[in-house]
Amino acid sequence: MNHRIAAIASNTFREAVRDRVLYNLIGFAVLMAGASILVGQISIDIEKLVVINLGLTAVSLFGVIIAIFIGIGLVSKEIDKRTLYTVLSRPVQRWEFILGKFFGLAGTLAVNTVCMAAGVFLSLLYVAHHLVKNDVSILVALYFIVLQFLMVTALTLLFSSFSSPLLSALFAFALFVMGSFSADLHLLAGMTKGLNRWLIMAAAYIVPNFSALNVISSVAHGESVAGRLILANSAYALFYSAMVLCGAVLIFERRNLK
Amino acid sequence: MKPSRSVTLVAGFLLAVCFTVSASMVHLVDRLYPRAAIDDVLYLKAPQLKWMCLGYTGLLADIYWTRAVQYYGSRHYLGVPSYDLLAPLLNIATDLDPKLTVGYEYGAAFLSPPPPTGAGQPDQAVALVEKGIRANPDKWRLYRCLGFIHYMDRKDYSAAAQAFLRGSKVPNAHPWLDLIAGKLAQKAGDIETARMIWTATFDTAEDSSTRENAAEHLVAIQVAEDVTGLEKIVALYRNQTSRLPGSFGDLAQANMLAGIPLDPYRQPYVLNADGTVVVRRPERFKFLEKGWPKDYAPPITARN
Numbered sequence: 001m002n003h004r005i006a007a008i009a010s011n012t013f014r015e016a017v018r019d020r021v022l023y024n025l026i027g028f029a030v031l032m033a034g035a036s037i038l039v040g041q042i043s044i045d046i047e048k049l050v051v052i053n054l055g056l057t058a059v060s061l062f063g064v065i066i067a068i069f070i071g072i073g074l075v076s077k078e079i080d081k082r083t084l085y086t087v088l089s090r091p092v093q094r095w096e097f098i099l100g101k102f103f104g105l106a107g108t109l110a111v112n113t114v115c116m117a118a119g120v121f122l123s124l125l126y127v128a129h130h131l132v133k134n135d136v137s138i139l140v141a142l143y144f145i146v147l148q149f150l151m152v153t154a155l156t157l158l159f160s161s162f163s164s165p166l167l168s169a170l171f172a173f174a175l176f177v178m179g180s181f182s183a184d185l186h187l188l189a190g191m192t193k194g195l196n197r198w199l200i201m202a203a204a205y206i207v208p209n210f211s212a213l214n215v216i217s218s219v220a221h222g223e224s225v226a227g228r229l230i231l232a233n234s235a236y237a238l239f240y241s242a243m244v245l246c247g248a249v250l251i252f253e254r255r256n257l258k
Numbered sequence: 259m260k261p262s263r264s265v266t267l268v269a270g271f272l273l274a275v276c277f278t279v280s281a282s283m284v285h286l287v288d289r290l291y292p293r294a295a296i297d298d299v300l301y302l303k304a305p306q307l308k309w310m311c312l313g314y315t316g317l318l319a320d321i322y323w324t325r326a327v328q329y330y331g332s333r334h335y336l337g338v339p340s341y342d343l344l345a346p347l348l349n350i351a352t353d354l355d356p357k358l359t360v361g362y363e364y365g366a367a368f369l370s371p372p373p374p375t376g377a378g379q380p381d382q383a384v385a386l387v388e389k390g391i392r393a394n395p396d397k398w399r400l401y402r403c404l405g406f407i408h409y410m411d412r413k414d415y416s417a418a419a420q421a422f423l424r425g426s427k428v429p430n431a432h433p434w435l436d437l438i439a440g441k442l443a444q445k446a447g448d449i450e451t452a453r454m455i456w457t458a459t460f461d462t463a464e465d466s467s468t469r470e471n472a473a474e475h476l477v478a479i480q481v482a483e484d485v486t487g488l489e490k491i492v493a494l495y496r497n498q499t500s501r502l503p504g505s506f507g508d509l510a511q512a513n514m515l516a517g518i519p520l521d522p523y524r525q526p527y528v529l530n531a532d533g534t535v536v537v538r539r540p541e542r543f544k545f546l547e548k549g550w551p552k553d554y555a556p557p558i559t560a561r562n
Contacts, residue, residue, distance in 0.1 A: 043324040045360040045465060053316040060314070180312040210313070217316035221357045 004092050005100040012104020013111075016070055021108060024062050025115050031058055036123040047127040052138060052220040055120035060145045060216070062116070063109050064176060067149050070108070071156025072168035074101045075252070084257065095249040102157055102245060109149040117142050134222040137215075140230060144213040147237035151208045152176060154244035161252040178203075179210035208240060304353035311354075319355030326351055326361070330368040330377075341377035344369060348386055352393075362390030363403050370411045380411040401425025402435060402462070405442075409455060415442050434458035453479050477522045478545040481537060485549040488519060488527060488535040502533045521549075 016022075032055055039050045075098075078084035087097060120138065124131065155175055159168035178185075185204035189197055213233055215225055311318045326347040333341055348365040352358055368376055370383035387404045394400060405421035408414045419442035426436035438458060441451050456479065460472035491514050495503050498512075506529055509515040518526045525538045528551070536551045537543060 039320075039324070043320070043327050044364055046320055046323060046358075049316070049358075049360075050320045053314075053320050057314045057317045177312060181309075214313050216314065217319075217355055217357070220316050 002096070004096050005103065008087070008092070008097060008100025009103035009107060012074070012101050013107050016105065016108040019070070021066055021070060022112060022115075024066065025112065025119075028058055028062060028116050029119055032119045032123045036126050039127075048124065049220050051120065051123045051127050053216060055116070055123060056138070056141050056145065056216040056219075059113055059116045059120070059142065060148065060214075063113060063145065063149045064152050066112065067105065067109060067152040068156050068169055068172045068176070070105055071153055072160050072165040072172065074105065074157060075160040076165050076168075079257065088257075094253050098157060098161065098245065098249050098252055102153060105153050105157075106150055109153065110146060113142060113146055113149070132222075134224065137219040137222070137224050140225040141215050141219045143230070144215055144233060147233060148210055148213045150241045151179075151210070151237055151244070154241040154248070155208065158244050158248040158251070161248045162255065175207060176210065179208035180214070181211065182207050182209040183211040209236065213237070304350045307350065307354060315354045319351050319358050319361075322347055322351035322354060323358060323361050326365065326368070334374070337374060339373050341369075341379070344377050345379060345382045345386070349389075352386070352389065356390075356393035359390060359394060359397055359400065362387050362394075362400055366403055366407055370407045372411065380407055383407050384412070396428055398425045398428040398431035398435065399462075401428065401431075402459075405435075405438070406455070406459075409442070418442055432458065432462045434462065449479060449483060474544045478543060478547060480522045481543065481546055482548040484519065484521065484527065485535045488529075489533065491515065492529070492533045492535070496533065502531070503529065505529055 032051070035050055035054050036047070039047050043050070075084070078087070084097075088094065117139075120142075121131070121135075124135065124138075152172065156168060156172045159171045163171065182204055185200060185207065189200040189204055192200060219225065307318055307322075308315055326344060329347055330341065330344055332338075333344075344365075348361055348369070352361045352365070355361075366383040366387045369386065370376055370380045372378045384404065384407055387400055387407065390397070390400045391404065401421050401424050405418045405425065408418035408421055412418075419439050422435045422439035422442065425431055426433075426439055434454075435458075438451075438455055441454055453476065456472045456475040460469055460476065463469040463472060491509055492503060495509055495512060495514060503509050503512075506515060506518050506527070510517055520526055521537050523539070523542055525542075527549075528536050528538050530536060535549065537546070537549045540546070540550055540554045543549075
């Protein structure tokens with residue numbers, strides 16, 4: 001990474017911390033502690049299952065919400081405050097600005113996820129008293145969640161590069177919902193014929209495939225995740241994020257900032 | 259600008275008063291709604307829920323399982339005889355997470371036994387466990403659970419033997435399943451078969467509550483066997499002397515007993531004037547079929 005992108009990324013990270021983004025960790029800690037203590041008293045035999053399901057779902061949802069609500073303001077806020085002009089008046093390219101913002105927010109989310117993952121494992125230790133070999137799969141689920149964040153961050157940046165914050169949030173959230181059902185879109189394409197089939201198939205390939213990155217339920221039951229799936233999902237998320245970032249750069253390069 | 263002290267005090271006071279009033283209103287409104295209506299309003303089917311939870315089905319399944327436990331527990335505790343929402347709640351939980359084996363095992367144990375212990379819906383319990391077996395064919399405990407329902411609540415010994423036999427063919431199944439299947443095929447409803455099934459449950463249960471439950475059943479079987487044997491001795495004494503024994507001492511004097519017989523909790527059995535034998539402290543036993551004192555009302559109990 002060149003030093004200009006690194007500088008913008010670290011500045012984005014600092015700004016997110018100043019905006020008290022990491023305060024969500026307090027809410028997460030309360031949630032996990034409450035669930036660990038309460039579930040054993042109100043349910044039967046699912047303490048560990050709940051800690052994993054609730055923990056990973058919360059990591060995912062908290063992160064997606066942060067990615068959307070911080071991501072939509074990454075470009076528009078700089079324009080509103082006119083700091084973008086100061087940045088771009090220096091020897092910084094527009095594509096470097098977009099990449100810097102992307103890595104800054106991705107870094108914030110990664111730090112957030114590491115803290116939450118520690119919370120999940122502490123809660124797990126509290127309810128199960130020890131960790132077993134299969135719990136390694138939880139790390140894979142967390143890795144998939146980070147991949148999901150990369151894709152959401154790239155998408156919000158894309159929308160932020162040409163739209164208002166409100167519309168960007170709406171677009172990003174709509175794509176998140178559609179992406180959660182991308183497996184259903186593939187199924188639907190298989191059930192239709194003719195032009196509809198091609199249109200639905202195209203939609204299924206364009207929307208992000210978040211359903212493939214959701215292995216929370218299986219790892220909660222102690223199932224392992226195949227190495228090939230890890231590789232395929234990693235490659236998919238990286239290429240998809242890169243594709244969306246390219247789109248954001250293309251739009252932002254042509255945007256009239258006057 | 260510095261905040262006014264009087265405004266802070268008045269606003270703080272009003273906030274506390276308004277919170278108290280609104281909380282009591284919530285309490286009042288809650289009491290005005292009939293419970294069943296609230297349950298019905300909250301009822302949604304699994305496909306809608308799957309769509310609404312954006313693929314985070316595991317967590318929602320846990321919530322629905324907890325809701326089923328709470329529903330069963332509250333009805334059982336309050337003595338409400340209808341469990342109309344139990345099967346739908348269990349089906350939603352297991353539709354959302356087909357691998358939730360605890361939902362099939364305990365869910366069937368809530369559904370199957372007759373009221374007041376359970377919902378008295380053994381056919382629904384069988385359907386639930388069969389669904390669990392289709393989703394988890396390698397879980398031998400589900401076959402054990404199925405055999406148990408057929409044996410205990412449906413009294414369909416052939417179906418029970420079939421279920422245990424199917425379970426015995428699952429890799430890593432407990433060897434007891436094969437033995438029970440064979441025993442059921444030979445002698446379905448006898449006390450030895452019951453003892454064998456409960457011993458297997460005791461040996462293979464993972465959680466302490468199921469193990470304690472099985473132990474209670476084994477105690478009840480022991481009492482049934484003791485009482486049957488003692489009443490046979492009393493009948494023999496009566497045939498020989500043309501009168502009933504006044505106490506176990508009479509039987510001991512006639513060399514028919516070695517001493518005062520004790521129940522599994524080391525308490526002496528009681529011989530009634532009519533020749534029947536009962537336990538001295540019936541409150542210590544949960545599942546007795548024989549040996550209750552005539553005037554004793556057994557409490558509502560839970561099974562597995």
